[in-house]
Amino acid sequence: xxxxxxxxxxxxxxxxxxxxxxxxxxxxxxxxxxxxxxxxxxxxxxxxxxxxxxxxxxxxxxxxxxxxxxxxxxxxxxxxxxxxxxxxxxxxxxxxxxxxxxxxxxxxxxxxxxxxxxxxxxxxxxxxxxxxxxxxxxxxxxxxxxxxxxxxxxxxxxxxxxxxxxxxxxxxxxxx
Amino acid sequence: xxxxxxxxxxxxxxxxxxxxxxxxxxxxxxxxxxxxxxxxxxxxxxxxxxxxxxxxxxxxxxxxxxxxxxxxxxxxxxxxxxxxxxxxxxxxxxxxxxxxxxxxxxxxxxxxxxxxxxxxxxxxxxxxxxxxxxxxxxxxxxxxxxxxxxxxxxxxxxxxxxxxxxxxxxxxxxxxxxxxxxxxxxxxxxxxxxxxxxxxxxxxxxxxxxxxxxxxxxxxxxxxxxxxxxxxxxxxxxxxxxxxxxxxxxxxxxxxxxxxxxxxxxxxxxxxxxxxxxxxxxxxxxxxxxxxxxxxxxxxxxxxxxxxxxxxxxxxxxxxxxxxxxxxxxxxxxxxxxxxxxxxxxxxxxxxxxxxxxxxxxxxxxxxxxxxxxxxxxxxxxxxxxxxxxxxxxxxxxxxxxxxxxxxxxxxxxxxxxxxxxxxxxxxxxxxxxxxxxxxxxxxxxxxxxxxxxxxxxxxxxxxxxxxxxxxxxxxxxxxxxxxxxxxxxxxxxxxxxxxxxxxxxxxxxxxxxxxxxxxxxxxxxx
Numbered sequence: 001x002x003x004x005x006x007x008x009x010x011x012x013x014x015x016x017x018x019x020x021x022x023x024x025x026x027x028x029x030x031x032x033x034x035x036x037x038x039x040x041x042x043x044x045x046x047x048x049x050x051x052x053x054x055x056x057x058x059x060x061x062x063x064x065x066x067x068x069x070x071x072x073x074x075x076x077x078x079x080x081x082x083x084x085x086x087x088x089x090x091x092x093x094x095x096x097x098x099x100x101x102x103x104x105x106x107x108x109x110x111x112x113x114x115x116x117x118x119x120x121x122x123x124x125x126x127x128x129x130x131x132x133x134x135x136x137x138x139x140x141x142x143x144x145x146x147x148x149x150x151x152x153x154x155x156x157x158x159x160x161x162x163x164x165x166x167x168x169x170x171x172x173x174x175x176x
Numbered sequence: 177x178x179x180x181x182x183x184x185x186x187x188x189x190x191x192x193x194x195x196x197x198x199x200x201x202x203x204x205x206x207x208x209x210x211x212x213x214x215x216x217x218x219x220x221x222x223x224x225x226x227x228x229x230x231x232x233x234x235x236x237x238x239x240x241x242x243x244x245x246x247x248x249x250x251x252x253x254x255x256x257x258x259x260x261x262x263x264x265x266x267x268x269x270x271x272x273x274x275x276x277x278x279x280x281x282x283x284x285x286x287x288x289x290x291x292x293x294x295x296x297x298x299x300x301x302x303x304x305x306x307x308x309x310x311x312x313x314x315x316x317x318x319x320x321x322x323x324x325x326x327x328x329x330x331x332x333x334x335x336x337x338x339x340x341x342x343x344x345x346x347x348x349x350x351x352x353x354x355x356x357x358x359x360x361x362x363x364x365x366x367x368x369x370x371x372x373x374x375x376x377x378x379x380x381x382x383x384x385x386x387x388x389x390x391x392x393x394x395x396x397x398x399x400x401x402x403x404x405x406x407x408x409x410x411x412x413x414x415x416x417x418x419x420x421x422x423x424x425x426x427x428x429x430x431x432x433x434x435x436x437x438x439x440x441x442x443x444x445x446x447x448x449x450x451x452x453x454x455x456x457x458x459x460x461x462x463x464x465x466x467x468x469x470x471x472x473x474x475x476x477x478x479x480x481x482x483x484x485x486x487x488x489x490x491x492x493x494x495x496x497x498x499x500x501x502x503x504x505x506x507x508x509x510x511x512x513x514x515x516x517x518x519x520x521x522x523x524x525x526x527x528x529x530x531x532x533x534x535x536x537x538x539x540x541x542x543x544x545x546x547x548x549x550x551x552x553x554x555x556x557x558x559x560x561x562x563x564x565x566x567x568x569x570x571x572x573x574x575x576x577x578x579x580x581x582x583x584x585x586x587x588x589x590x591x592x593x594x595x596x597x598x599x600x601x602x603x604x605x606x607x608x609x610x611x612x613x614x615x616x617x618x619x620x621x622x623x624x625x626x627x628x629x630x631x632x633x634x635x636x637x638x639x640x641x642x643x644x645x646x647x648x649x650x651x652x653x654x655x656x657x658x659x660x661x662x663x664x665x666x667x668x669x670x671x672x673x674x675x676x677x678x679x680x681x682x683x684x685x686x687x688x689x690x691x692x693x694x695x696x697x698x699x700x701x702x703x
Binding site for chain 2: 034035038039133138153157161168
């Protein structure tokens with residue numbers, strides 16, 4: 001997924017353990033990654049942590065990247081992993097202490113479907129985010145999450161059906 | 177096509193990724209099947225909603241700036257801990273080499289031994305005081321294996337740490353042995369009785385102090401252990417090997433581990449009874465400032481083994497960051513206790529949060545003084561200054577190679593290529609030197625590399641007198657306004673990927689440290 005000469009150069013820098021290059025790489029793709037992070041965590045500070053952790057991991061583990069063309073997939077899988085672990089840690093905390101406040105409505109209007117997304121199991125939620133918020137193909141997602149393409153497809157389908165059902169229930173409640 | 181097949185392909189259909197034939201087939205089915213048609217529309221709506229809501233997620237303006245700051249901060253911490261490791265290496269090196277006469281055959285040498293004897297005597301006295309006050313136990317737990325007898329002679333425990341004193345007697349009259357707490361030591365009940373974090377490498381034993389022993393073939397030492405989670409319990413200490421300590425030229429006082437990791441195998445097991453004694457905690461809130469940087473003293477913990485002062489500070493000037501303070505002493509009722517310089521076992525913790533650095537400083541114990549008010553004497557603060565420079569090392573040219581940094585000459589003297597590559601680097605020390613210690617690292621042709629560094633140098637006091645760093649590192653409080661200058665570096669360089677040969681091609685200097693002196697006194701009343 002190397003898209004340009006500058007990407008090629010930046011990857012070379014990242015490989016030579018240039019931390020600034022890792023941050024710059026994220027900077028040029030910040031809004032897309034921010035969307036993934038926010039859709040997953042709904043909390044600005046948590047997304048900041050995910051960016052931070054992912055940057056450190058990419059910098060540390062660049063030696064493990066097998067092929068340059070998989071760089072973005074590799075970074076995204078690290079990013080998703082970090083979302084997952086921040087999300088789980090938060091859930092654990094919520095069990096022992098009262099709910100932390102999420103960024104309730106930082107945007108103009110309520111993002112209803114994205115809120116409903118939290119009611120889905122993680123395995124559906126993350127695939128839906130990668131597909132419809134980030135626009136990755138099923139094959140790309142399969143590589144990132146090391147899943148067969150068939151599984152990605154069926155999880156997308158089942159996830160969307162469940163999501164539709166959940167938002168449908170919400171609407172009915174509002175009507176009644 | 178049936179409904180099941182249609183469902184399988186709906187996602188691809190919505191995505192527009194089906195080929196002509198498949199697309200026609202599914203459209204035919206949708207045309208005939210109301211159920212699938214409804215489902216398809218619903219999915220379309222969800223997807224459209226997801227996509228449009230996704231568009232509305234806006235990244236805050238200052239987002240990347242915060243991320244950059246966060247990364248910079250955590251890297252700074254990493255760098256700091258790296259520097260700390262270098263310092264620990266330095267202290268270890270002190271115990272490794274200082275007591276070998278040849279390394280520091282100076283007039284100061286005798287005083288190092290005297291100082292060490294004194295330190296060891298103080299430990300004995302302290303232990304006796306613990307026992308007198310019922311805070312420690314004198315023990316005589318002995319175990320013998322292959323002619324080597326290990327005796328646990330005492331234990332004292334509080335909320336901060338547990339000290340285990342031991343003695344090893346070689347009945348074979350061949351060697352001196354010491355406990356290497358990172359190798360051959362196990363605490364069998366560690367998982368149950370310590371709040372070990374999910375860290376597989378966690379060990380409750382965190383430090384060791386070698387104590388002077390005047391006898392042949394007898395070694396004395398003190399192990400520092402993290403506090404148990406229970407108030408009364410047992411430490412199940414298991415030793416499977418002991419490290420051989422060499423005696424140089426028959427002088428038994430000059431004992432050092434060989435450093436080659438030569439071990440003597442055996443089996444020594446102990447059940448050490450521990451009773452934890454609570455410390456006195458004073459929560460305080462006293463603010464002061466150093467060079468415009470606010471400092472808040474927050475807590476004074478007075479434990480039997482150590483006194484811990486907790487404080488935090490905020491750096492106002494990013495180009496001249498305050499790295500640490502040197503508290504010259506704590507004063508209570510005319511009694512002064514000094515900074516422990518790592519000899520107090522517990523080394524304190526530090527962290528960075530929301531712009532503030534939290535830190536702890538350890539002093540000798542004030543437990544019996546029961547102070548009602550204390551005076552904190554702030555001696556100095558070390559600042560790190562950013563002043564980057566990069567110098568290439570030309571492998572095609574002979575060594576030594578020199579370059580100049582802030583008017584001082586830095587020279588690569590020797591390089592022995594291997595795994596790791598060993599390098600000797602020296603720094604010129606003259607009255608004009610503008611910096612004290614360098615922040616630097618070597619790098620290979622790919623721009624990376626890590627090094628283990630053993631540094632040596634001098635303290636220079638107010639009057640301009642020079643003292644060898646290794647002689648005075650642990651007793652700086654005896655010197656008047658000492659500045660620590662590095663002059664010699666023994667570097668072990670290894671490339672990032674552990675390649676066969678690790679050849680550094682240059683040195684990168686980030687900046688340097690300098691010390692400012694204050695002699696400031698902060699009075700705090702404890703209620």
